[in-house]
Amino acid sequence: MKKSYEIDMCNGPLFGKILTFSLPLMLSGILQLLFNAADTVVVGRFAGSTALAAVGSTSSLINLLTNLFIGFSVGANVLIARFYGAKKEKDASETVHSAILLSIICGVLLLVLGVVVTRQILVWMGTPEEVLGQAALYMKIYFMGMPVMLLYNFGSSILRAIGDTRRPLYYLMASGVLNVILNLIFVIGFQLGVAGVAMATVISQVLSAFLILRCLSRLEGSCRLDLKKLCLKKDKTIQIIRIGFPAGLQGVVFSLSNVLIQSSVNSFGSVAMAGNTAAMNLEGFIYIAMNSFHQTAMSFTSQNLGAGKIKRINQVLLLCLAMVTFVGLSMGWAAYLAGKPLLHIYSSDGEVIRYGIMRLSVICTTYCLCGIMDVFVGALRGMGYSFMPMVVSLLGACGLRILWIFTIFQWHRSLLNLYISYPVSWFITGGVHALCYLGVKKKHMKNGYSSVEK
Numbered sequence: 001m002k003k004s005y006e007i008d009m010c011n012g013p014l015f016g017k018i019l020t021f022s023l024p025l026m027l028s029g030i031l032q033l034l035f036n037a038a039d040t041v042v043v044g045r046f047a048g049s050t051a052l053a054a055v056g057s058t059s060s061l062i063n064l065l066t067n068l069f070i071g072f073s074v075g076a077n078v079l080i081a082r083f084y085g086a087k088k089e090k091d092a093s094e095t096v097h098s099a100i101l102l103s104i105i106c107g108v109l110l111l112v113l114g115v116v117v118t119r120q121i122l123v124w125m126g127t128p129e130e131v132l133g134q135a136a137l138y139m140k141i142y143f144m145g146m147p148v149m150l151l152y153n154f155g156s157s158i159l160r161a162i163g164d165t166r167r168p169l170y171y172l173m174a175s176g177v178l179n180v181i182l183n184l185i186f187v188i189g190f191q192l193g194v195a196g197v198a199m200a201t202v203i204s205q206v207l208s209a210f211l212i213l214r215c216l217s218r219l220e221g222s223c224r225l226d227l228k229k230l231c232l233k234k235d236k237t238i239q240i241i242r243i244g245f246p247a248g249l250q251g252v253v254f255s256l257s258n259v260l261i262q263s264s265v266n267s268f269g270s271v272a273m274a275g276n277t278a279a280m281n282l283e284g285f286i287y288i289a290m291n292s293f294h295q296t297a298m299s300f301t302s303q304n305l306g307a308g309k310i311k312r313i314n315q316v317l318l319l320c321l322a323m324v325t326f327v328g329l330s331m332g333w334a335a336y337l338a339g340k341p342l343l344h345i346y347s348s349d350g351e352v353i354r355y356g357i358m359r360l361s362v363i364c365t366t367y368c369l370c371g372i373m374d375v376f377v378g379a380l381r382g383m384g385y386s387f388m389p390m391v392v393s394l395l396g397a398c399g400l401r402i403l404w405i406f407t408i409f410q411w412h413r414s415l416l417n418l419y420i421s422y423p424v425s426w427f428i429t430g431g432v433h434a435l436c437y438l439g440v441k442k443k444h445m446k447n448g449y450s451s452v453e454k
Helices: 015-046 049-056 059-085 089-124 129-143 146-161 166-189 193-217 234-266 270-306 310-337 339-346 350-366 368-382 387-406 415-419 421-447
Strands: none
Touching: 015 049, 015 166, 015 193, 015 270, 015 310, 015 339, 049 129, 049 193, 059 089, 059 146, 059 234, 059 270, 059 368, 089 129, 089 146, 089 193, 089 234, 129 193, 129 270, 146 166, 146 193, 146 270, 166 193, 234 270, 234 387, 234 415, 270 310, 270 339, 270 350, 270 368, 310 339, 310 350, 310 368, 310 421, 339 350, 350 368, 350 415, 350 421, 368 387, 368 421, 387 421, 415 421
């Protein structure tokens, strides 16, 4: 009998179950960004535009350094969902314990890497001198929380694999509220600036990691966590990395292209950086809402593949595509049309708002293309094909953006021209992903169930 928090992904009508699964994911992401936006607002209002630029200029670099390791949680999600759908309890349990230990190891590696290399990379990115010191300080403190941050990510991926997206939402709400309270205390009360924001983030991540580990240790069945059983099972760890490494590497290269774009934005000065940062914060709400369908497609596809229900996978894809298109169009255009008052929350500087509107006019109005692209990627990963979408994304979205920066942007250096590279890359790459999905689906229909990528 299913526990109240779990969803039976392999039987019954899909529409309601996809909504039940994706809505908590969406709310989790939006709440996380609301809490992050609170960080940005507190910094911008009470620590000044330089501090705002310092925090904003680090986001693409943080993603660059963390995405590879967070990608391994994708591997854990896909593998656990498949074993869970196939009712292979021993395999599922071994994967859970391997994933948790792997997250701790990766977190420690990231802590060391972040503390040692961040300042030099910020220099290479052309971060302005007046921003550099605060940006480096923020990142060093932020990376102190990497072990607990990865624990939460891996733990959440385990719960998503069995259909539970509600409890990670509750834990995020608790840690987010703590984060906001600590921001107000550290930044406004103690005048700690960017250091206060980073410290609040780390402390709140400790709480979320504790709650997720407590939940996993109290589960019933194959996915229950027993700290005494933590070990890296060779075959499970290799499979997690085989699926997760391409996903993580794709995230790294995406972030690399965004670092190059951030470096190009930096060349327009701190005001343009602040406007770009504020707009990116708004876009994040739309992206997270759409990304919930990427994760939904991945989990539902993987469980149904494990259960041998190949035909059901196509229904999952079509429903996720329809939902992500609706969410992307409605939220994207709403953000653009309400751009000025929304950006005013982050800054009252007219020039900062003007730069923010410029970015929103390109990114938000076409953002559904990114969501469609990601749903195809989620379906492919759910079927065990992680290398293929990685290559397509690297050559398409990332490669095209980098090429754009060094050619078209150099011919006409403007922020508008820089931002156009996003929708162009989403459209082309999404089309190729769709073709790949059709090929993989045809192969599964012809040859039957296969969980191994060829």
